[in-house]
Amino acid sequence: MQNSRGKLIVVSGPSGAGKSTVIGKVMERRSDVRFSVSATTRQPRSGEAAGKDYLFVEQGEFIRMIENDELLEYAEYVGSLYGTPTAPVKAALDEGVNIILDIEVQGALQVKAHMPEAIMVFLIPPNFFQLEERLRCRNKDSEEKILGRLETARREYSKAAAYEYIVVNGDADIAADELYSIIVAESCRREDRLKHLITDTE
Amino acid sequence: MQNSRGKLIVVSGPSGAGKSTVIGKVMERRSDVRFSVSATTRQPRSGEAAGKDYLFVEQGEFIRMIENDELLEYAEYVGSLYGTPTAPVKAALDEGVNIILDIEVQGALQVKAHMPEAIMVFLIPPNFFQLEERLRCRNKDSEEKILGRLETARREYSKAAAYEYIVVNGDADIAADELYSIIVAESCRREDRLKHLITDTE
Numbered sequence: 001m002q003n004s005r006g007k008l009i010v011v012s013g014p015s016g017a018g019k020s021t022v023i024g025k026v027m028e029r030r031s032d033v034r035f036s037v038s039a040t041t042r043q044p045r046s047g048e049a050a051g052k053d054y055l056f057v058e059q060g061e062f063i064r065m066i067e068n069d070e071l072l073e074y075a076e077y078v079g080s081l082y083g084t085p086t087a088p089v090k091a092a093l094d095e096g097v098n099i100i101l102d103i104e105v106q107g108a109l110q111v112k113a114h115m116p117e118a119i120m121v122f123l124i125p126p127n128f129f130q131l132e133e134r135l136r137c138r139n140k141d142s143e144e145k146i147l148g149r150l151e152t153a154r155r156e157y158s159k160a161a162a163y164e165y166i167v168v169n170g171d172a173d174i175a176a177d178e179l180y181s182i183i184v185a186e187s188c189r190r191e192d193r194l195k196h197l198i199t200d201t202e
Numbered sequence: 203m204q205n206s207r208g209k210l211i212v213v214s215g216p217s218g219a220g221k222s223t224v225i226g227k228v229m230e231r232r233s234d235v236r237f238s239v240s241a242t243t244r245q246p247r248s249g250e251a252a253g254k255d256y257l258f259v260e261q262g263e264f265i266r267m268i269e270n271d272e273l274l275e276y277a278e279y280v281g282s283l284y285g286t287p288t289a290p291v292k293a294a295l296d297e298g299v300n301i302i303l304d305i306e307v308q309g310a311l312q313v314k315a316h317m318p319e320a321i322m323v324f325l326i327p328p329n330f331f332q333l334e335e336r337l338r339c340r341n342k343d344s345e346e347k348i349l350g351r352l353e354t355a356r357r358e359y360s361k362a363a364a365y366e367y368i369v370v371n372g373d374a375d376i377a378a379d380e381l382y383s384i385i386v387a388e389s390c391r392r393e394d395r396l397k398h399l400i401t402d403t404e
Contacts, residue, residue, distance in 0.1 A: 122392070165387065166395040178390050185367065185387035188380050190324070193368040 004193075006032070006093040007186050008115055009100045011179070012108045013123035014153030016135040018169045019102050022123060025176035026100070026183070033098045033183065036089055039065065042080030045140060055085070073103065073110035078148055082107065098183055104152075105159045112162070119186050121179060122163035126170040206395075208234075208295040209388050210317055211302045213381070214310045215325035216355030218337040220371045221304050224325060227378035228302070228385070235300045235385065238291055241267065244282030247342065257287070275305065275312035280350055284309065300385055306354075307361045314364070321388050323381060324365035328372040 013019055027033050039055040041062050050056050057065075062081050065071050074083030084101055092099050101111060101118075112118050135146050160166060165182050169175040215221055229235050241257040243264050252258050259267075264283050267273050276285030286303055294301050303313060303320075314320050337348050362368060367384050371377040 121390075160392065163392055165390040166392050167390055168395070178386055181383035181386035182390060184380055184383035188323075188367040188369055188384060190362065190365055190368050193370070 004096060004187070006095065006097045006099060007183055008089065008093060008111070008118045009098060009121060009179075009183060010108045010111050010118050011100055011102050011121045011123055012105050012163070013169075014125070015149045016138065016153075017123050017125050018172055018175070019123050021172045022167070022169055022175045022179055023100050023102055025172060026180045029176075029180060030098070030183070032096070033100060034092055036084055036092075036099050036101045038082050038084055038101075038103065039071070040080055040082045042078075042082075072101075072114060073107035075104060075106040075110075077104055077106075078145065078152070084111070098187075105155075105162070109159075109162060119165070119182065120163040121165045121167055121182060122160045123167045123169055123175065123179075124160075126168055206298060206389070208297065208299045208301060209385055210291065210295060210313070210320045211300060211323060211381075211385060212310045212313050212320050213302055213304050213323045213325055214307050214365070215371075216327070217351045218340065218355075219325050219327050220374055220377070221325050223374045224369070224371055224377045224381055225302050225304055227374060228382045231378070231382060232300070232385070234298070235302060236294055238286055238294075238301050238303045240284050240286055240303075240305065241273070242282055242284045244280075244284075274303075274316060275309040277306060277308040277312075279306055279308075280347065280354070286313070300389075307357075307364070311361075311364060321367070321384065322365040323367045323369055323384060324362045325369045325371055325377065325381075326362075328370055 011019055011023060023035060027035060037051065037053070037055055039057050039062060041057060041059050044050065044054070044056055048054060059081070062074075062083065065083065065085070066074060070085055070087070071083040072086040072089060074081060082103065084103060084107070089099050089101070101108075103111070108120065112120060135141070135149055141149070167175050167178045167182075213221055213225060225237060229237060239253065239255070239257055241259050241264060243259060243261050246252065246256070246258055250256060261283070264276075264285065267285065267287070268276060272287055272289070273285040274288040274291060276283060284305065286305065286309070291301050291303075303310075305313070310322065314322060337343065337351060343351070369377050369380045369384075
């Protein structure tokens with residue numbers, strides 16, 4: 001069991017839903033869960049570390065990665081490009097490490113199309129008003145950007161049907177517990193474990 | 203979410219796999235998980251409490267329950283009848299309580315046929331030799347009964363394919379964590395949660 005392939009967990013949800021916090025809490029508990037670092041053309045926000053939070057790349061470099069088929073998915077979001085480098089994800093899964101991708105819906109659907117075994121989790125705040133409140137409390141963005149994000153969020157909601165699991169982030173610890181549970185439960189699925197069983201009995 | 207219907211979790215596995223211990227640990231952690239008390243015609247073992255561990259009934263009473271369609275499933279096992287009274291299970295699920303059934307494979311398949319939403323979990327020891335060791339260490343049964351149980355266990359193994367999840371009980375705390383995670387993850391499934399989402403957005 002210990003040597004089975006890692007799980008790929010795709011987490012999406014409206015901006016401000018608390019994805020980073022929840023994923024961070026899961027990784028605190030599980031050494032076998034790693035976060036996939038996305039490449040992006042957007043500017044670093046204060047406190048973000050290059051190579052840890054994002055791989056910050058120039059537009060030209062990003063285009064080159066697309067052309068060389070080095071991205072598992074990519075998308076434009078609020079005027080910037082975001083993408084997931086394929087090689088580190090596949091290498092980690094092969095080693096038995098579980099990989100969490102924090103990507104928006106458009107990219108998530110690309111991942112699912114390429115890797116149908118991906119586990120799709122949609123993370124949402126308890127209600128839309130709380131989302132708006134969080135975006136404003138974050139106080140990092142202009143009113144125009146906030147409205148843009150809210151409109152994007154509305155579109156994301158309607159796409160939740162593509163996701164297997166929905167985690168409601170009313171309390172980040174409970175949400176982390178749920179996300180963690182999804183990873184554990186998925187690794188208990190019969191298809192993954194039956195071969196060990198058969199070996200024992202036949 | 204709090205008012206959603208409870209989950210029915212069916213746990214099977216070879217005798218001596220540690221089902222009672224693992225289920226007990228889950229219930230220590232979760233107040234919203236209840237154990238379904240089976241009816242049986244077998245004699246109480248020392249330490250077993252009537253109405254708590256089992257509902258001990260006479261053969262005639264058991265037959266009456268079958269005839270009155272009061273059992274969700276029933277089966278003969280090592281010479282005794284075991285069954286699950288339907289009414290308390292359905293009442294608990296309606297209240298949003300998760301119900302765990304600890305039943306052997308034959309009965310479990312009856313439950314799945316009647317209630318396809320049942321979550322099927324197969325609990326096994328890490329290998330067959332450990333199962334044999336545990337049965338002997340328990341030291342409660344004759345050699346003949348042990349051999350009978352081992353033969354039944356071999357048949358149960360081959361039926362694992364009917365189960366959605368397999369939990370390997372090498373360590374009871376890890377196994378309880380896995381069983382608990384399966385319950386949590388299943389309550390995060392989109393089908394259960396999407397209606398709340400739609401209400402928020404449309």
